[in-house]
Amino acid sequence: MNRSLKIGLTGGIASGKSTVAHLFANLEVEILDADEIAHCVTSQHGSAYEKVVKHFGKGVLGDDDELDRKKLRAVIFNNSGLKKDLEQIIHPEVYATINQKTAESKGPYQIIVVPLLIETGYQDFVDRVLIIDCSLETQLERLMNRDGETLESAGKIIANQIERNERLQFADDIIENEKTTSIDVLKKKVKKLHAAYLELSENSLI
Helix, strand or coil, X not given: CCCCEEEEEEECCCCCHHHHHHHHHXXXXXXXXXXXXXXXXXCCCCCCXXXXXXXXXXXXECCCCCECHHHHHHHHCCCHHHHHHHHHHHHHHHHHHHHHHHHHCCCCEEEEECCCCCCCCHHHHCCEEEEEECCHHHHXXXXXXXXXXXXXXXXXXXXXXXXXXXXXXXXXXXXXXXXXXXXXXXXXXXXXXXHHHHHHHHHHCC
16 A cells, blocks of 8 residues: 655744745645644534633633634743643644544655644654754744744744754754745755655655
8 A cells, every 4th residue: 555755844933834835735745734733623623622621711712612822822821731731632633633634645745744743752753854944033033023023022932942953853854944045945945855755755665
């Protein structure tokens, strides 16, 4: 039975993961996005919804009884214990969905976008790890410009993630995406990796 190669795409916040994933999608590569799946499993009819509400209470719900993600983020942001509780509820549901979708895939390879790939240990379940990397300066600038964060709040968000050099130790492939990197340069890097992944996929079927 043919099996799609699983490429785990990750990187620090504001490194450009979504941009790179979109470029792979333009090459008709199947993309699985852990954040999108997390939204699905925590929606009112999702598999993790009742568990989240039971643990955190109805105070994290909006007027429509859907999870109010801003309220939930505020509850867990400065509480590492509650943050871990939420992750232990959501991550197994997300990864179960990803595993089901990868098993059903007919394509040569898939890009699985997981911001916390290394932090959750999911790198052990993919065939290769692709890291989108940029400097701290670029991350801070993008967070302030894109999300309206202050320098202090942007720094705190980045500090909550795994340290950059530690993340890079897990990389099989790296795309550097600094603020000076043009979209055309990114496209060339993605096309080069696309060709390499197709070749790897073919060799894995021999």
